[in-house]
Amino acid sequence: MRNKIFNLIEAFEKALFPEYSCIICGREVCDKTFLICENCKSLLIKPQGPVCKICGMPIHENNTICDDCKSQKLYFEKAVYAYLFDKKSANLVYGLKYSSKKYSAKYLARLLVAPITNLPYFDCIIPVPLHQDKIKLRGYNQCELIANYLSECLNVPIINDLLVRTKNTKSQTGKSKSARKENVLGAFSTKEKLNNKTILLIDDVFTTGATVNECAKILKENGAKSVYVATILKTIN
Numbered sequence: 552m553r554n555k556i557f558n559l560i561e562a563f564e565k566a567l568f569p570e571y572s573c574i575i576c577g578r579e580v581c582d583k584t585f586l587i588c589e590n591c592k593s594l595l596i597k598p599q600g601p602v603c604k605i606c607g608m609p610i611h612e613n614n615t616i617c618d619d620c621k622s623q624k625l626y627f628e629k630a631v632y633a634y635l636f637d638k639k640s641a642n643l644v645y646g647l648k649y650s651s652k653k654y655s656a657k658y659l660a661r662l663l664v665a666p667i668t669n670l671p672y673f674d675c676i677i678p679v680p681l682h683q684d685k686i687k688l689r690g691y692n693q694c695e696l697i698a699n700y701l702s703e704c705l706n707v708p709i710i711n712d713l714l715v716r717t718k719n720t721k722s723q724t725g726k727s728k729s730a731r732k733e734n735v736l737g738a739f740s741t742k743e744k745l746n747n748k749t750i751l752l753i754d755d756v757f758t759t760g761a762t763v764n765e766c767a768k769i770l771k772e773n774g775a776k777s778v779y780v781a782t783i784l785k786t787i788n
């Protein structure tokens with residue numbers, strides 16, 4: 552009985568104060584900066600050895616470019632990320648994307664501050680846009696929430712309404728590399744010119760890079776000088 556009461560109190564506390572529990576597993580946390588418990592933190596993976604100079608994919612040789620980046624025309628200069636994608640780290644973004652944990656955007660933005668120090672100067676931050684119909688369904692664009700907090704952390708302006716998704720694309724999940732490319736082709740446009748600006752583009756997960764590459768292409772066609780990319784997670788293909 553006593554246990555049940557304790558469990559009930561704990562459930563109430565979590566509901567009332569979500570910002571006291573780990574954004575991955577829900578356990579109580581001591582580290583209020585990133586809101587990730589020690590156990591989950593120890594399981595998140597960053598590459599230890601050499602990585603691709605462009606996309607950050609773990610590779611065997613130092614100072615080189617991975618096969619994926621070599622085999623396609625890339626429109627962004629460099630991509631950075633906080634952690635590699637796996638079952639554990641996926642929960643970082645799934646909570647924000649599928650479980651309405653909007654508050655977690657603030658902590659995800661903080662995870663990006665360190666990897667971004669590896670990038671040169673940029674003038675503004677642009678989130679990968681969602682189609683209006685998807686925003687209506689979810690209520691928000693998760694990348695925009697992260698970008699908003701990042702803009703605050705770095706004191707760099709965010710431009711929310713310049714890049715738009717004109718095509719309501721199907722989910723990229725489960726699609727092959729070429730199908731992903733095809734799916735996002737022509738999906739974006741810009742509302743105005745970018746005047747030689749250097750952009751930091753924000754997305755949640757870098758899988759094949761098809762989405763951010765298509766965005767970078769459109770941004771450059773419309774006057775952007777350089778495009779850098781930051782995502783919370785990067786999958787290993």
Ligand SMILES: [Zn+2]
Binds near residue numbers: 587592
């Ligand atoms: Zn945890």
Ligand SMILES: [Zn+2]
Binds near residue numbers: 605606607608617618
């Ligand atoms: Zn690469």
